[in-house]
Amino acid sequence: MADRRSRPDRPQLRQRVDPTRKVAWEVMRAVEEQDAYVNLLLPALLRENGIAGRDAAFTTELTHGTIRRSRTYDAVLDTLAPKGIDAPVRDVLRLGTHQILAMRVPSHAAVSTSVDLTRAVIGHRPASFVNAVLRKVAASDLPTWLERVAPSYEDDPVGHLAVVHAHPRWIVEALRDALGAPAAEGELAALLEADNAAPQVTLVARPGLADADDLAGLSGSPGEWSPYAFRLEGGDPGAIEGVREGRIGVQDEGSQLVAIAAAAVPVAGPDARWLDLCAGPGGKAALLGALGAARGAELVANEVTPHRAELVRSAVRLLDNTEVVVHDGRTLEADAPYDRVVVDAPCTGLGALRRRPEARWRRQPSDLVGLVPLQRDLLAHALDLVRVGGVVTYATCSPHLAETRGVVEAVLGARDDVELVDVTSVLPEVPYLDRSTPYVQLWPHLHGTDAMFVAALRRTA
Numbered sequence: 001m002a003d004r005r006s007r008p009d010r011p012q013l014r015q016r017v018d019p020t021r022k023v024a025w026e027v028m029r030a031v032e033e034q035d036a037y038v039n040l041l042l043p044a045l046l047r048e049n050g051i052a053g054r055d056a057a058f059t060t061e062l063t064h065g066t067i068r069r070s071r072t073y074d075a076v077l078d079t080l081a082p083k084g085i086d087a088p089v090r091d092v093l094r095l096g097t098h099q100i101l102a103m104r105v106p107s108h109a110a111v112s113t114s115v116d117l118t119r120a121v122i123g124h125r126p127a128s129f130v131n132a133v134l135r136k137v138a139a140s141d142l143p144t145w146l147e148r149v150a151p152s153y154e155d156d157p158v159g160h161l162a163v164v165h166a167h168p169r170w171i172v173e174a175l176r177d178a179l180g181a182p183a184a185e186g187e188l189a190a191l192l193e194a195d196n197a198a199p200q201v202t203l204v205a206r207p208g209l210a211d212a213d214d215l216a217g218l219s220g221s222p223g224e225w226s227p228y229a230f231r232l233e234g235g236d237p238g239a240i241e242g243v244r245e246g247r248i249g250v251q252d253e254g255s256q257l258v259a260i261a262a263a264a265v266p267v268a269g270p271d272a273r274w275l276d277l278c279a280g281p282g283g284k285a286a287l288l289g290a291l292g293a294a295r296g297a298e299l300v301a302n303e304v305t306p307h308r309a310e311l312v313r314s315a316v317r318l319l320d321n322t323e324v325v326v327h328d329g330r331t332l333e334a335d336a337p338y339d340r341v342v343v344d345a346p347c348t349g350l351g352a353l354r355r356r357p358e359a360r361w362r363r364q365p366s367d368l369v370g371l372v373p374l375q376r377d378l379l380a381h382a383l384d385l386v387r388v389g390g391v392v393t394y395a396t397c398s399p400h401l402a403e404t405r406g407v408v409e410a411v412l413g414a415r416d417d418v419e420l421v422d423v424t425s426v427l428p429e430v431p432y433l434d435r436s437t438p439y440v441q442l443w444p445h446l447h448g449t450d451a452m453f454v455a456a457l458r459r460t461a
């Protein structure tokens with residue numbers, strides 16, 4: 001029998017723990033107990049434990065995949081252990097369940113390494129419980145489990161999709177509403193599933209700073225929608241010379257399209273004074289600054305948080321036309337009005353859930369209570385800072401209607417010196433846009449980008 005626990009002649013193995021699984025468990029505990037960010041903590045623990053190459057890829061898939069689908073696995077585990085499960089043991093069980101149901105780890109290996117992990121990080125007492133529960137998990141495959149634990153689609157479509165595709169109900173509802181009624185079941189499911197796949201790393205070759213030669217030799221392919229985008233096949237972007245020098249950045253193609261659209265919406269008259277009101281950490285400011293430099297425009301990149309302003313400084317360090325300032329964007333003052341202002345507003349980030357495994361479980365509907373008024377104030381102040389004939393571009397990396405059209409329409413409704421501009425027309429090559437509205441809404445399942453929203457407003461008086 002392959003199960004190493006059955007070999008009494010090798011007791012020392014029982015004390016061993018696989019470092020990849022231990023790191024995954026530590027990250028999960030820190031996410032729950034300390035509100036840690038997986039994207040910051042996991043790379044640090046991989047380095048600290050000397051985990052690299054294929055082992056690092058395994059640990060990343062194990063950690064991200066388990067956290068993304070944790071509530072779905074909880075539905076399975078709760079049917080097997082109705083009396084309750086302590087949080088540290090639950091995390092071992094979630095990791096084991098992900099290996100059994102969603103990774104190609106043989107069940108006996110997933111069970112035995114989970115038992116070893118339990119002994120090493122929790123103690124001997126729960127080891128037999130973990131063993132028993134995971135053996136029962138392994139008795140059925142994922143589709144069978146989903147059929148058993150998810151409500152039927154007919155009875156409760158949102159509840160069904162929430163369990164099957166591992167999202168909280170309120171996010172399923174928000175995404176359904178943002179897709180537009182009536183969103184086909186298949187389309188909503190495709191969107192939710194796109195959130196469960198890690199995005200490809202995309203580079204931006206900043207115009208005027210990098211060109212095709214800088215990308216030659218990299219494995220990957222040009223982006224589909226942005227002329228500056230390159231989708232990397234693999235490897236560490238930090239090892240690329242142009243990235244280290246700041247001529248190339250790592251930037252989702254959707255974010256590139258926001259900056260491209262913001263620079264392309266027509267303004268009447270001069271077009272030399274640009275402002276990015278919410279610039280941290282600086283990805284869009286760097287592309288905007290580069291686009292502006294080619295047209296003789298100067299960019300002010302504003303950010304309220306000093307440490308994020310430092311990140312902006314680093315991102316734009318090669319651009320002579322870009323100045324970084326630190327102010328609250330709701331009260332920033334200007335010597336003269338701007339020709340273009342970009343408001344890439346702080347938001348729930350529901351359009352970038354595929355990047356942050358824990359975000360869907362940490363975000364709450366109540367977050368909107370603080371964010372929406374802030375978004376409205378930032379957009380309203382941006383309109384005060386732009387000259388008549390100038391344009392404000394409003395963007396979010398969330399498709400939630402309260403943060404997108406809701407904000408734009410509330411601000412428009414409160415003043416008579418602003419008109420909506422059709423922003424879809426500046427992205428004529430981009431498919432799957434609803435061109436019957438003036439707004440751009442990108443989607444992970446259609447464009448392979450984050451779900452960025454873009455609106456443009458012109459001062460008329």
Ligand SMILES: C[S@@+](CC[C@H](N)C(=O)[O-])C[C@H]1O[C@@H](n2cnc3c(N)ncnc32)[C@H](O)[C@@H]1O
Binds near residue numbers: 282305344346
């Ligand atoms: C969505 S992020 C911007 C992303 C950025 N444009 C980029 O592409 O890298 C929103 C930023 O707004 C900043 N922010 C939040 N409140 C703000 C305020 N009152 N004034 C200005 N910036 C603010 C946040 O610190 C955050 O860096």
